[in-house]
Amino acid sequence: MSAVLELVRPDLRGFAGYQSARSDAARGEVWLNANEAPWSSVADRGGRNRRYPEPQPAALRDALAALYGCAPDALLLGRGSDEAIDLLVRALCAPGRGAVVVAPPVFGMYAVSARLHGARVLEVPLRDGVAGFAPDLDAMADAALSGAAKLVFLCSPGNPTGERMSTEAVERLAQRLAGRAVVVVDEAYAEFADAPSALVALPRHRNLVVLRTLSKAHALAGARIGCAIADPGLVEVLRACQAPYPLPASCVALGLAALAPASVDATGRRVARVREQRDRLAAALAHLPGVRRVYPSQANFLLVRFDDAGAALRRLRADGIVVRDQRAAPQLGDALRISIGTPAQNRRVLAALGGAAA
Template identity: 65%
Template sequence: MSADDNSLLQLVREDLRGFGGYASARTHDLRGEVWLNANESPWANPADAGGGSRRYPDPQPPALRDALARLYACDPSRLLIGRGSDEAIDLLVRVLCVPGRDAVVVTPPVFGMYAVSARLQGAPLLEVPLVEGESGFGVDLEAVARAAEQGAAKLVFLCSPSNPTGASVPLDGIAALARRLHGRALVVVDEAYGEFSDQPSATTLMATHPNVAVLRTLSKAHALAAARIGVLIAHPALVRVLRACQAPYPVPAPCAELAAAALSEEALARTAARVDQVRSERVRLQRALATLAGVVRVHPSDGNYLLVRFADADAAFARLLAAGVVVRDQRAAPQLPDALRITIGTPEQNDRVLAALDAKEAAA
C-alpha cells in the first residue's frame, strides 16, 4: 500500500476500511447464454420495446465510465458514477464520518445538501460563512483550515463556482488548504457549474494532493438533470471504499445509455456552443439588471445563474411570478435577506426577466 493510499484510508471510518459491501449478481464478470443468477424475469415488460430493462444494469457502466474519463481527463479508476452529485455527497459523509465525532465543514450561503447529509449522519456541522467584499462573496480559506483543524473535521466541502453566490475558489488556495489538511481531512471541490467558469478544474491538483476530490455532474451544462448522472473523481483507494458502500445498481441502464450518447463528439460540440451562449447571456443580463431601478447589486458569477439583490425582493419575486417567470428565492439563506437567484435562460427568457423587473415598463 502506498503512502497516499494509507493516508486516505486513515480518513475512512475504522469499521468500513475492510468492508466488502454487497456482492450483487453483476459484481463478477461472468459469461453465459442463459442468465438465471439474479431472479430477473425471463420476459420483457410489455412496455419495454427493447427488452433490456428486465436485466439489472452494470453498477458502473463501462461505456459511460470511459466517456466520463475522457471528458474529465482522468483515469477511469478515479471515477465513481452515481445518482447525481447528491449520492456522492451522502456517501462521502457516511463513509468518512463517525456520527457525533467527525465533523463536516461548509461555507454558507451554499448548496444545502452538504448540511443535510451531515445531519442525517449525525456528523457535527462546522459553518464558515462566506465573506462579502467589493468583488462579491469569497471563501475565507484560513478560517476554513482553522475550523477543520480545531473541529476534528474529516470533510471540507468547497463549492466552486459557489451556488448561489457565483464565485470560484482559487486553485492555489485549494492546494494550500489540501496541503495543510493532508492526513486529516478530504477537501471536496463541487464543480457542478465548472463548465461555465474560466478556472481549470481542481482535478489538476490531484497528482500532488491526494486528499482532493472533485464532484461533477451532467445535470447542468449537459442538460441531463432528469438522468441523474453525477461523478466523484478521487484517489482510486477512496473510490474502491466508496464503491463497496454504494447501492448495488446505482445507474439505471436507460440513463447510462442516454448519458453516453450525450458525450459523443457531436453532442459535446453542441453542448460547448450552448455553454458559450449562456456565458454571453450572463454578461448581457448582468449588465442590464444593474441598470434597473430597485436592483441593489448583481453579483459577478462564474455559473449559469446570477445572484441579484433588490431594494424590495418580495415585490421583485411577485412581479416575476406574475410574468410567469419562476426564480429561486434566497431570502432565507444566511446573509441574503434581499436576494433572488436567476438562472441564465435563452435570450428570449432573459428578455422576459428584464421586462418583468423594469419599473418603467411596469408603469406603462
C-alpha cells in the same frame, strides 16, 4: 495504507459492501443468477431494462474519465453529485461523532447529508466583498483542525453565489489538511467558468475529491448522472458504501449519447451562449430600478440583491417566471437567484422587473 484511507471510518476499512449478481464477472449466454424476469416488460420496447444494469457501467465511466482527464479507476458514478456527497459523509464521518466544514451561503446538501448522519456541521461564512463572495479558506482549515472534521466542502463556482476559487488556493488548503481531512470541491457549474478545474491538482493531493455532473452544462438533470473523482483507494471505499445499481440503463444510454463527440461539441457551443447571455443579463439587470447589486458569476445563474426582493419576486411570478428565493439563506435576506434562460426568457425577466422599484 495511504494517508487518505486512514481518514476512512475504521469500521469500514476493508468493508466489501453488498455483492450484487452483476458484481460477478462470470460470462454466459443464459443468465439466471439475478432473479430477473425472463421476458421484457410490455412497456419496454427496446428490452433494455429487463436486466439489472452494471453497477459501474464501464463505457460511461470510460467516457467520463476521458472527458475529465482522469483514470477510470479514479471515478465513481452515482446519482448526481448528491449521492457522492452522502457517500463521503457516510464513509468518513463516524455516526454521531464526525464533523464537516461548510461555507454558507452554499448548496444545502452538504449540511443535510451531515445532519442525517449525525455529524456536526461547522460553519465558516463566506465573506462578502467588493469583488463578490469568497470563502475564508484559512478559517475553514482552522475549523477543520480544531473541530476534528474529516470533510471540508467547497462549491466552485459557488451556489448560489457564483464565485470561483483558484486551483492554487484549493491546493494550499489540501496541503494544509493532508492526513487530517478530505477537501471536496463541488464543480457542478465548472463548464461555465473561465478558470481551470481543480481536477488538475488531483495527482498532487490524495486528500482531494472533485465532484462533477451532467445535470447542468450537459442538460441531463433528469438522468441524475454525476461522479466523484478521487484517489482510487477512496473510490473503492465509496463504492462499497453505495447501493448496488445506482444508474438505470436508460440513463446510462442518455449519458453515453451526451458524451459522443458531436454532442460534446454542441454542448460547448451552448455553454458559450449561456456565458454570453449571463453577461448580457447581468449588465441589463444592474441598470434596473430597485436592483441593488448583481454579483459576478462563473456559473449559469446570477445572484441579485433588491431594494425589495419580495416585490421583485411577486412581479416575476405574476408574469409566470419562477426564480429561486434566497431570502432565507444566511447573508441573503434581500436576494434572488436567477438562472440563465434563453434570450427570449431573459428578456421576459427584464421586462417583469423593469418597474420593480422599491
